[in-house]
Amino acid sequence: MEDTLSGDRLTQNGPCVVVAGGGTAGHIEPALALADAIMRLRPDARVVALGTERGLESRLVPARGYQLELIPPVPMPRKPSPELLRLPLKVRESVRRTREVFEQVHADVVVGFGGYVALPAYLAARGRLPIVVHEANAKTGLANKVGARFAAKIAAATPDSGLSGAEVIGIPLRHSITTLDRAALRAEARQHFGLDPHAPTLLVVGGSQGARTLNVAVSGAAVALAKAGIGVLHAHGPKNTLAVQAVEGAPPYVAVPYLERMDLAYAAADAVLCRSGAMTVAEVSAVGLPSVFVPLPHGNGEQALNARPVVDAGGGLLVADEEMTPERIIEQVIPMLTDPARLAGMSRATQIAGHREADEVLARMVLEVIKK
Structure with missing residues (x-):
């Protein structure tokens, strides 16, 4: 693969896929399985993972050989609290940083797997990049419900995930x-x-x-x-x-x-x-x-x-x-x-x-x- 520098930005011939599935292994492992499959199909591609410092992705993603870009976490408070009042500011900051990542890596598509890393990725990509959503669970989480509203494609593990128009494909697993x-x-x-x-x-x-x-x-x-x-x-x-x-x-x-x-x-x-x-x-x-x-x-x-x-x-x-x-x-x-x-x-x-x-x-x- 040939990479060239244009100013301070890296460009390449193949596509750049950004995966957003941080937090738990249930979100990260399907994202990494997808990354491996993309590289088998398109060896000239590049896969970049979004994550946070405290998530498992900070260890798992580099260990699998993929580039990890950190963004501020946006945990969703389960109950009314002062943290809930600060949520819009945290979302805004995380979306801003995520858009910077998209620009730096020349992203071509964003693939989200749910969780608190996926939500800012969906919001940052909306109207700018195509979005693909994958739901692993039988009940769809909040982030994927949001992402599905703007998605070009929706995939799910089970038939009754609650996401309209989802193609049932199962969960991407390690080769x-x-x-x-x-x-x-x-x-x-x-x-x-x-x-x-x-x-x-x-x-x-x-x-x-x-x-x-x-x-x-x-x-x-x-x-x-x-x-x-x-x-x-x-x-x-x-x-x-x-x-x-x-x-x-x-x-x-x-x-x-x-x-x-x-x-x-x-x-x-x-x-x-x-x-x-x-x-x-x-x-x-x-x-x-x-x-x-x-x-x-x-x-x-x-x-x-x-x-x-x-x-x-x-x-x-x-x-x-x-x-x-x-x-x-x-x-x-x-x-x-x-x-x-x-x-x-x-x-x-x-x-x-x-x-x-x-x-x-x-x-x-x-x-x-x-x-x-």
């Missing part, structure tokens, strides 16, 4: 996940974690910090799982501890604070017990893992909605947080894991509900908007 061959990696993955090479294996993951409900339920059923010949790979969270009773001759129950290699964890498992955040549902669907979803008990109920398409397709079970107990593991999870035919059918149903190609579908959508 290492969408191209994962679980069967081919199974032996390596089992060896990596010290799991039984042949026993049916349950993966338990409650997010990066773990989930107390899942930890208590599965560890409480450890003996029953062992006696049923089921191995367990359990990510309990870095701030939690887990002690389980070993059963001689049974498959190992492997407890770890955190999983650095989710690709190997997925390959090692025959089923997963997890929360149902949008990214989690998208990943387990893409790799074809039968799932037991336990939605967070608070919030607006979107986690249950995220899981519903997979559950309705027959690829997963949905269990309320207060109902996830050791007894539920014994009554529902053990019979599922010890029925190979049932697991195979659920895996097929899960993959049908998933969207492995969402990253490239969205990338082509963005590049088409630029072309027009």
Whole structure:
């Protein structure tokens, strides 16, 4: 790619795509997956990410090799407060800085994924640059509701996001996940974690910090799982501890604070017990893992909605947080894991509900908007 300087401004032959998805991993990871897909399709392109100093993007974006431009954060107060009165000033300052970034990088399009970084990006781009909106959750957030009003294209992960005219494409995921061959990696993955090479294996993951409900339920059923010949790979969270009773001759129950290699964890498992955040549902669907979803008990109920398409397709079970107990593991999870035919059918149903190609579908959508 040839870059040339014109005054103090950088120009290039290929398009410049600005992605706005800072704050949480649920916003950042789809943005980075899109960035990777754009670079595969258009190696002459450039992707620039917007973010704030305090968001995860300050670490994740540079680690993936993309340019990060910082803008002032615009957190939305949840309740009336003095902070709410200062909001218009904060929005104005953030929009001004965002427009400066657009000028400096010669932006051709803005792609927003929601959150407090996306809102100033939409407002700064309005009437100046084409906007593409992607909504990952089953219930659309405020920023994307605003952005959708000016967008050239709207994409959503699920059919009932509430965004009119949205094309349902799923969630852009890392290429290492969408191209994962679980069967081919199974032996390596089992060896990596010290799991039984042949026993049916349950993966338990409650997010990066773990989930107390899942930890208590599965560890409480450890003996029953062992006696049923089921191995367990359990990510309990870095701030939690887990002690389980070993059963001689049974498959190992492997407890770890955190999983650095989710690709190997997925390959090692025959089923997963997890929360149902949008990214989690998208990943387990893409790799074809039968799932037991336990939605967070608070919030607006979107986690249950995220899981519903997979559950309705027959690829997963949905269990309320207060109902996830050791007894539920014994009554529902053990019979599922010890029925190979049932697991195979659920895996097929899960993959049908998933969207492995969402990253490239969205990338082509963005590049088409630029072309027009």
